[in-house]
Amino acid sequence: MPIDQVETPALVIDLDAFEQNLQRMAEAVRASGVRLRPHAKTHKCPAIARRQVALGAVGVCCQKVSEAEAMVEGGIRDVLVSNEIVGPRKIARLAALAQEAKVSVCVDDAANVRELSAAAAARGVELGVLVEIDVGASRCGVAPGAPALDLARAVIEAPALEFAGLQAYQGRAQHIRAYEDRRQAIARAVEATAATVALLREHGIACETVAGAGTGTYAIEAASGVYNELQAGSYIFMDADYARNLKQDGGLNDEFQHSLFIYATVMSRPVAERAVLDAGLKAMSTDSGFPLVADFADALVARASDEHAVVETGPGAANLGIGTKLRLIPGHCDPTVNMYEWYIGVRRGVVEALWPISARGVGY
């Protein structure tokens, strides 16, 4: 089936670009001597996770129990929930999942450590545990240094938990535009993480895993000598926001190609300066700005409502008539993916694969 037979709105993967992104990251990580545990919150799709593992990834990251369940169900044998899991039912499900696969989780609270330990013991399983430290993201995590040491001791003392190391993700650095600012933000994260690793070592505690990094900074963490497991996710798809990052030489960050597109149809063309698409706020996340129009020059998404994107058009988009189908580059890939049930994999204009986004939705 040719792509222009696909009903819209739809989520389309350019398989050539996608596979090249997978290969490039696998090679970069192999060359740097660290591990890759890509984040499955980006794709929520076991078919993609299995391809990442086949290319050398040690497993995947997830952000919640329902994602981890979907990945284990889809054949992934090693899952890190790179997040805190709170509440008795969620914790019980996490422990149950550890009967089927290697499961690890992050902590930033001593009471949570005791609850995880009790649930794992009740199931007769062992959970791997990373202590999360706040290295500049100002989200979850204890402070680097002594608080991390205290929590690591609590994990080590808890039955049924295995202390696995540190989670040190600097999420806010990922979208800093200028390379030098990004590098400095990660340099500060590396310094805080290295000091914490050293403090733990002084107290006889080894960090098997020091984890973090995203698509915007992974090469910096990879070269740090401190991080040994990278958690980038968006590199497989890219998006308009990541593409705005600058490289060391000031050029646009084009190491990875856009491989993910919202496929949409022009459903109204009321005046020469405006085309209206059938993909709106319920088919695209706008938290990082509107999507870009991939296939037409002189066309800019200016507004969106529930089921419409309003595109301002210039002379270069004169042939954008009613019924024309076109591709948009999402502003932010992860929450856009979460809206869809399926990926439609396309190679050179022909549909080749349908992959269910089985971990999509407001799971918990």
Add this chain to the structure above:
Amino acid sequence: MPIDQVETPALVIDLDAFEQNLQRMAEAVRASGVRLRPHAKTHKCPAIARRQVALGAVGVCCQKVSEAEAMVEGGIRDVLVSNEIVGPRKIARLAALAQEAKVSVCVDDAANVRELSAAAAARGVELGVLVEIDVGASRCGVAPGAPALDLARAVIEAPALEFAGLQAYQGRAQHIRAYEDRRQAIARAVEATAATVALLREHGIACETVAGAGTGTYAIEAASGVYNELQAGSYIFMDADYARNLKQDGGLNDEFQHSLFIYATVMSRPVAERAVLDAGLKAMSTDSGFPLVADFADALVARASDEHAVVETGPGAANLGIGTKLRLIPGHCDPTVNMYEWYIGVRRGVVEALWPISARGVGY
């Protein structure tokens, strides 16, 4: 089951507030002598649509064929797709649906009129058709006046279509903050619509329906003497953005109460000034700003990432500990609803109803 046993994130309806909103709108519309055809794109839920019809609504609006199919499947007998429908498969499904219920649709293009007519004739059905005019929203629709007359004639001449009147929704006026500015925007829409109705009448064409209005302006259209069918949707739930609108006296627009909430759990409390919730960009739309914290003073959603909302807390939220569950008021109700599978209806703290959001998702 008490609400605090509900797993998070979840979408919760306060049934007392919700029912009062339904009643208030029904009474206001009855008093003004116009019809109400509430927009189902807000709720996507036949259980709610049936309650609206039971209180006097003539049917519902939908924004796409998949929503209309879900509404007809759920027992609604009269559906207006208040939007253009483009492409042979979508049009064929619209015509098929007209075998089961009264179905109307909007047009702003003569070729689209011919396609609708051919599809309806092929199915042996009649589609109602409203000509959409652009009364200031700058989205779809032909210009008021002569272009609308031309298109109305095309509809009248087309077999299997019944010209039903005008669609004249001023969507951009709904969220203008100051009442007087909002009133003036609708006054201009009323003027353009009235002139078009008069032009059609001069040419022997009657508009049975003159449709438009949303929650932000419905009372102005209701009193206009021109509009006779109102399409408000958000009044059932309200949201943070609509609540920022001002009334005629300058006070906040509190005619309808917040009845829709994102239920979330504090999953990290790393420092006194910050609480992190387990509901992020995949559980809330942020196109109209972040949600408000309903249950705690001194707590403000400052940032969101995929699975986290970061809440800045002051002394008034000192007791917001890990595991605490709380309600958020969505920034924009429609695209937030679209992320969830179920409403959890709660009355005075106890779960009373589960309603499937059967038209949710990126349907087409």
